[in-house]
Amino acid sequence: MGFLKKKTGIYYMVNFMLGTLLFFVLLISINTKTISWSDTGIIILICINVTLAASLNLVTGILGQLVLGHAGFMLVGAYAASLFTLHSGLPLAIAFPIGLLLSGIVAAMFGVVIGLPALRLRGDYLAIITLGFGEIIRVVANNLKITNGAMGLSGMESLSSRRNPSPMFIYAYVIAIVVVILMFTFGRSRHGRAVISIREDEIASESMGINTTYYKLFAFVFAAFIAGVAGGIYAHHYGMIDPSKFDFNRSVEILIMVVLGGMGSITGSVISATVLTLLSERLRDFSEYRMILYATILILVMLFKPSGLLGRYEISIPKLAGKLYRRIANRKPHSETGGAE
Amino acid sequence: MEFITQVINGLGLGSIYALVALGYSMVYGIVQLINFAHGDIIMVGGYSVYLVMVMYGLPVWIAIPSSIIVCALAGMIIERVAYHRLLIHNAARISLLITALGVSIFLQNLFMLIFGSDPKSMPTIFPADLIKLGSLELASSTVINIVVSVLMMMGLQLLVDKSKIGKAMQATSEDAGAAKLMGINTNKVVLITFAIGSALAAVGAVLYSNTYPQIKPDMGNLLGIKAFIAAVLGGIGSIPGAMLGGYILGVAESLTKAYISTTLTDAVVFGILILMLLVKPSGLMGKNRKEKV
Numbered sequence: 065m066g067f068l069k070k071k072t073g074i075y076y077m078v079n080f081m082l083g084t085l086l087f088f089v090l091l092i093s094i095n096t097k098t099i100s101w102s103d104t105g106i107i108i109l110i111c112i113n114v115t116l117a118a119s120l121n122l123v124t125g126i127l128g129q130l131v132l133g134h135a136g137f138m139l140v141g142a143y144a145a146s147l148f149t150l151h152s153g154l155p156l157a158i159a160f161p162i163g164l165l166l167s168g169i170v171a172a173m174f175g176v177v178i179g180l181p182a183l184r185l186r187g188d189y190l191a192i193i194t195l196g197f198g199e200i201i202r203v204v205a206n207n208l209k210i211t212n213g214a215m216g217l218s219g220m221e222s223l224s225s226r227r228n229p230s231p232m233f234i235y236a237y238v239i240a241i242v243v244v245i246l247m248f249t250f251g252r253s254r255h256g257r258a259v260i261s262i263r264e265d266e267i268a269s270e271s272m273g274i275n276t277t278y279y280k281l282f283a284f285v286f287a288a289f290i291a292g293v294a295g296g297i298y299a300h301h302y303g304m305i306d307p308s309k310f311d312f313n314r315s316v317e318i319l320i321m322v323v324l325g326g327m328g329s330i331t332g333s334v335i336s337a338t339v340l341t342l343l344s345e346r347l348r349d350f351s352e353y354r355m356i357l358y359a360t361i362l363i364l365v366m367l368f369k370p371s372g373l374l375g376r377y378e379i380s381i382p383k384l385a386g387k388l389y390r391r392i393a394n395r396k397p398h399s400e401t402g403g404a405e
Numbered sequence: 406m407e408f409i410t411q412v413i414n415g416l417g418l419g420s421i422y423a424l425v426a427l428g429y430s431m432v433y434g435i436v437q438l439i440n441f442a443h444g445d446i447i448m449v450g451g452y453s454v455y456l457v458m459v460m461y462g463l464p465v466w467i468a469i470p471s472s473i474i475v476c477a478l479a480g481m482i483i484e485r486v487a488y489h490r491l492l493i494h495n496a497a498r499i500s501l502l503i504t505a506l507g508v509s510i511f512l513q514n515l516f517m518l519i520f521g522s523d524p525k526s527m528p529t530i531f532p533a534d535l536i537k538l539g540s541l542e543l544a545s546s547t548v549i550n551i552v553v554s555v556l557m558m559m560g561l562q563l564l565v566d567k568s569k570i571g572k573a574m575q576a577t578s579e580d581a582g583a584a585k586l587m588g589i590n591t592n593k594v595v596l597i598t599f600a601i602g603s604a605l606a607a608v609g610a611v612l613y614s615n616t617y618p619q620i621k622p623d624m625g626n627l628l629g630i631k632a633f634i635a636a637v638l639g640g641i642g643s644i645p646g647a648m649l650g651g652y653i654l655g656v657a658e659s660l661t662k663a664y665i666s667t668t669l670t671d672a673v674v675f676g677i678l679i680l681m682l683l684v685k686p687s688g689l690m691g692k693n694r695k696e697k698v
Contacts, residue, residue, distance in 0.1 A: 124499070128497070128499055129499070130499050130502045130503065130506075132506065177679075178679070180683075181679045181682040181683045182682060184682075184683075184686070185682065185686045187437075187498075188439050188498060188502055189637075189682060189686075191439060191502055192439060192630065192633055192634075192637075193678065193679070193682075195441075195630060196630050196634070196675050196678065197675070199626065199627060199630065199671070200671045200672050200675050203668070203671050203672070204668075204669075204672055207668040207669075312626065316506070316510060319503070319506075323503060327499070352514075352517070352518060353518075355510055355513075355514040356510075356511060356514045356515060356518065358510065359507045359508070359509075359510035359511035359514065360507070360511065362503055362504070362506065362507030362510070363487055363504055363507040363508065363511065366491065366496075366500045366501075366503050366504040366507065367487070367490050367491065367504065370491070370496055370497060370500040
């Protein structure tokens with residue numbers, strides 16, 4: 065992994081500055097209406113998808129566990145935030161951030177309940193449990209009174225209006241950037257390295273004294289929290305939600321963003337989330353072919369480049385300018401034959 | 406009386422879960438892969454019965470074998486096209502899982518594209534009747550389900566215990582490397598396992614569409630998850646375990662539907678899985694395998 069050279073710190077700074085610069089450019093363009101109202105909506109959707117993909121990458125890329133119910137956490141968060149802002153009676157400017165926090169917390173609680181039994185075990189139980197969770201939470205939301213059944217909730221107000229189009233964008237962008245930075249630094253922190261060691265070899269890391277259950281649960285619940293927050297933004301961005309918006313296909317869309325970008329590469333997730341969101345907005349006419357296309361891409365990528373297109377490369381703009389990119393780690397299926405299993 | 410009827414209805418439903426669970430269990434036992442596409446094989450089986458009976462107007466006794474053949478072939482093709490390359494390269498588990506997921510999504514959306522997403526109603530496969538046992542009144546489909554599933558399990562157990570290919574399967578699941586050294590063609594064993602598992606799913610599909618005469622492209626989703634839960638419940642890798650798990654799940658579902666709430670059945674089933682993983686993750690009849698380094 066990347067040794068923290070002096071250069072690395074500068075690279076981080078430059079990347080961060082570029083992110084901030086992009087933020088201000090977009091902000092000014094939105095406020096001066098250079099970017100239209102509908103395009104602003106797409107940008108917010110991109111930010112939400114980047115947030116979701118980055119958080120799923122924590123579990124799928126860094127921890128190496130498959131989660132198939134990320135939309136379920138999104139659903140929980142979306143409903144939690146919406147119910148709070150609809151019923152709290154607080155002014156929206158105060159209720160919205162509290163609602164977002166709440167959505168994260170509720171989603172994280174669900175994460176603990178499902179993650180604990182699945183992650184105590186070795187193997188693929190998390191995949192099936194989260195798949196079941198994603199399906200069942202939707203059925204439950206379809207039948208509960210508080211969630212208003214299949215009709216869903218509506219009437220959530222967006223902070224943005226046509227006169228003042230930027231506040232939602234600011235929230236979505238800042239949260240996306242913070243999540244990306246968090247994921248990036250987490251992967252290089254003490255805890256992140258513990259999580260990575262579990263991915264590489266669970267038995268070995270356990271014998272090194274790493275509390276594997278704790279770290280697995282930590283990564284999973286962290287990701288659930290972020291997915292919940294993203295759900296909260298999503299609900300207020302669209303103003304209406306119903307359970308069918310958070311179905312299995314949605315989870316798959318997030319997963320394909322992670323897989324395509326590269327499992328373990330946060331910048332890969334950012335790029336693929338951006339590209340795929342734009343593509344699916346542009347290719348609305350071909351929506352019935354979209355899932356077939358996604359499935360084919362998933363299979364082909366797994367067969368020929370199992371770690372995703374970028375693998376674990378992180379793209380860094382100053383480095384790109386210098387050496388294009390640096391190889392952080394290389395992972396091919398052939399090199400893994402020596403594993404303990 | 407009502408209670409006993411519900412239990413027997415549950416057993417009938419559980420029989421379908423059990424047949425599908427057997428396929429999950431066998432494949433998992435041999436290649437340690439949760440074959441997400443297995444649920445969709447049921448869907449393929451359902452549609453092939455529909456195609457043969459409605460589109461071509463052929464009788465049942467042609468529809469059932471052809472559905473079994475189609476499913477077995479589909480299972481083998483899936484193994485060869487999607488999993489084989491990863492299996493021989495010993496790829497990471499997560500890659501296999503994602504591929505399996507991709508196959509599942511592919512099948513579902515392909516059938517949605519071909520047949521449309523609206524449910525198709527099935528013709529009668531076996532004539533529906535009420536069977537009276539004393540004061541019990543049972544639907545004939547329930548009895549057929551139970552009888553067929555028990556026969557299938559006994560046949561499978563016999564195959565695995567006595568036949569050459571069954572012993573090869575056991576050896577491969579015990580230690581694939583050693584099995585290879587003993588001259589077992591493990592590639593062939595994996596292929597045959599997929600074929601048998603998918604054929605059982607086809608039988609499950611026939612029973613399912615006889616009991617609930619309706620098919621749709623995403624019917625495999627929940628059915629697949631529940632069958633997998635049944636396999637985990639009974640102990641993955643064990644044939645009687647998968648059957649037991651299926652029956653328990655079916656009865657639990659039927660009792661919940663009758664006495665608690667019709668909408669909460671899925672949540673109850675899911676709760677059973679979580680509880681099981683907390684209490685005895687190896688399943689009711691599973692062996693607790695020690696992990697070796």
